[in-house]
Amino acid sequence: MKYIRNFSIIAHVDHGKSTLSDRIIQLCNGIDNSIKGVSQILDSMDIERERGITIKAQSVTLFYKSLDGSKYQLNLIDTPGHVDFSYEVSRSLSACEGALLIVDSSQGVEAQTLANCYTAIEMDLVVIPVVNKIDLLSSDPERVIKDISNIIGIDVTNTIKCSAKTGIGIRDILEKIVKNIPMPLGDPHNPLQALIIDSWFNNYSGVVLLLRIKNGCLKQGDKIKIMSTKKIYTAEKLGIFTPKKITCKQLSCGEVGWIICSIKDIHGAPVGDTITHLKNPAKTALIGFQKIKPQVYSSIFPVSSEDYKLLQCSLEKLCLNDSSLFYEKEVSEALGFGFRCGFLGLLHMEIIQERLEREYNLNLIVTNPTVVYEIKTLQEKIIYIDNPSKLPSINYIKYFKEPIAECYMLFPKKHLGKIIQLCIERRGIQKDIKYYDNQVALIYNIPMAEIIVDFFDKLKSFSHGYASLDYQFKNFQKADLIRLDILINSIKVDALSIISHRSNMRYRAKKIVEKMKNLIPRQQFDIVIQAAVHKNIIARSTIKQLRKNVLAKCYGGDVTRKKKLLQKQKEGKKRMKKIGNVEIPKTAFLSILHINKN
DSSP, X not given: OTTEEEEEEEEOTTSSHHHHHHXXXXXXXXXXXXXXTOSSTXXXXXXXXXXXXXXXXXXXXXXXXXXXXXXXXXXXEOOOOSGGGHHHHHHHHTTOSEEEEEXXXXXXXXXXXXXXXXXXXXXXXEEEEEEEOTTSTTOOHHHHHHHIIIIIOOOOTTOEEOBXXXXXXXXXXXXHHHHHSOOOOOOTTSOOEEXXXXXXXXXXXXXXXXXXXEESOEETTOEEEETTTOOEEEOOEEEEESSSEEEOSEEOTTOEEEEEEEEOSTTSSOTTOEEEESSSOOSSOOOOOOOOOOSEEEEEEESSGGGHHXXXXXXXXXXXXXXXXXXEEEEETXXXXXXXXXXXXXXXXXXXXXXXXXXXXXXXXXXXXXXXXXXXXXXXXXXXXXXXXXXXXGGGEEEEEEEEEXXXXXXXXXXXXHHHHHHHHTTOEEEEEEEETXXXXXXXXXXXHHHTTTHHHHHHHHTTTOOEEEEEEEEEEEEOEEEEEEEETTEEOGGGOEEEEGGGHHHHHHHHHHHHXXXXXXXXXXXXXXXXXXXXXXXXXXXXXXXXXXXXXOOSSOHHHHHHHHHHHHHHHHHHHHHOOOOOOHHHHHHHTTOOOO
């Protein structure tokens, strides 16, 4: 245990975290011929490599010989950098004693870096500041070091300057890790206590668990018990990632490794739970992770009803690997059987949708994202609604409350005016403003519904990509909200209903109706699209019918013959309108996601 070091890497998106991980693995001879030439080694999903972001926390065990000749076992747990995956960060940090704080020497400190760094400090981790990308012409390491000291407030005396791309300073980082980060606490002779950091499903092995051994040791063949579910399993295989999957006979106190126990029930060993021995069990469980609540809700339906069971199995497997994903069964009159899903944010929602379509070959319809609203009824009952179609009648509602997020934004001074204007447009209330040399920190309370769709995109656009955002739920506040229903030929399409603030309901209604008119194909009868609040129609548009020329073969003869044909066509269209179903294309549902307040 004296020579074990568990550490994590904290960094904002695109600050060079995955590249730095690659260099550390290379220097510790963790790269063999099978993965040479592959970048982003710890980003195992194709979607991670394509988007250039880390989504899932990954671990790797490395062996490093320090300059004094001692051989150390380094357990690196990689973490995501995007605000939507902050839950993955807290899970990774709970398995470590120290963390590297990576800051881009050209971009400086970002809001999400700040939030994750404070999480590490609250967990009593040793934080080592590292300034990366010093090989760039735009690099200004001294200014960035000053920013780290002023904005974050940690000691920057021994900050390491490095370039993950060229390999400068990587050895200094490893030396700092072995000298400054303490050895793991715990007693190898105590009863086994192993924290489940992560889990995923393998078609051949069942559930694979990623563990951090806090006390005792775990050997192959041991009978183990999951402390919350009381279920008993046998440790059939265990080992470490180097980053290749390597099997070993035991995992000792302080180590991070994987275990296979033939768990077929995907809820058999929850993330954050404690594993102990069946004989001589630990008396208490370890402090797990606080169950995170979804911030954004959306409904997912298969385009083909035959794929419903496959979608259910796919969501179960994704839930195992992503405990922040929530889902429950839902039935829609317009779209049939599907699932109501909860996500941490819009990027999280996009990633889940993309993984379902890629990994399980599903063709999906995803409805408009919403947040959770608090409603007080006239009977003084408090209810929480995440689906507009489940909203009770306005006659039973005493008041609405919407979730408010506290937003921390960090950006260059010159963009202050535009960003304040954006926050005002999104019904934001300013709480604080701080100036740091060329940077400004702006704190606003903004309704969550205004953030989830495109606030981050607009923020990046107005600041030319330099602004960063961190937000968290603060409280519920009263608001003047209404439900906007979309009717197609007087039939309400529940999947298109949205909850909107009264101030911009007409704008959104008009936009949705216009969009639907352009996307729904013409039929043999008129299609009337309406947007309604309660029983009042506030926007309307008509898709004119396709008209067949029934007089084409009528060259002459009596005019009554022509009138008879036209009357017959008119009656047929009237009958068709009564029984005809309007096909709403998938693109219509997706396009509603992008209709927001200007």
